[in-house]
Amino acid sequence: MRKPVMAGNWKMYKSAGETSSFFEKFAPLVASATHAEVVICPTFVNIPAAVEAARSTAIGIGAQDVFWLKEGAYTGEVSAPMLASAGCRWVIIGHSERRQYFGETEETVFKKTVAALEAGLNPIVCVGERLEERESNATEAVCGAQFAGGVGGLTPAQFARIVIAYEPVWAIGTGKTATPEMAAAAHKFLRGEVRRQFGADSAASCRILYGGSVKPDNVKGLMAQPEIDGALVGGASLDPTSFASIVNF
DSSP states (O other): OOOOEEEEEOOSOOOHHHHHHHHHHHHHHTTTOTTSEEEEEOOGGGHHHHHHHTTTSSOEEEESOOBSSSSSSOTTOOBHHHHHHTTOOEEEESOHHHHHHHOOOHHHHHHHHHHHHHTTOEEEEEEOOOHHHHHTTOHHHHHHHHHHHHTTTSOHHHHTTOEEEEOOGGGSSSSOOOOHHHHHHHHHHHHHHHHHHHOHHHHHHOOEEEOSSOOTTTHHHHHTSTTOOEEEESGGGSSHHHHHHHHTO
């Protein structure tokens, strides 16, 4: 039985004070949520506030990105060992916004994933197609290429420690959501890729999350799909009551 992961990606929102206030309200609402792993990914500068606020809870803290080298003259970058030493247990890698705005490629996704694993972090590796790619029936080709280039080169032992997030780019922040059936079809394809690359046991145990305008009113339908193992939540994770409702689907 795959334990769901309900992860909140805060993107570029909240101050340190707002981070602490969120956890004051959110933590009691999910205190009994043993059915899922709960993760919050704030901005880099708010990781210390989040770690402190989550200290007496089961909530895991993650980062939204990571650099692939441990140290060096790379102004503005943050390494995996730095994140681990700050108290992070998780990291999002290859989010569509990183691909769209900051030149993320399959090669950099792979290097960042390896670096995260070496530092003991749990990577949430994102794949997903743009609207024009879905409309041209290229969803499987795009997701397959992102899977192969981003995580296909991992060893089986490395792969066993990652989580995949399917996030159709056309459904992120747009209010559009893939229907549960559309999402499940993409998840089923990705699980088939896992089976082909890493074997049946890996396919059975790999957790694949859905990300793309997940809200309290659609999470139940999504989570009813056997192929969907949790959610990577953007805007709806910024409100403690909203995200708690999603966690407690």
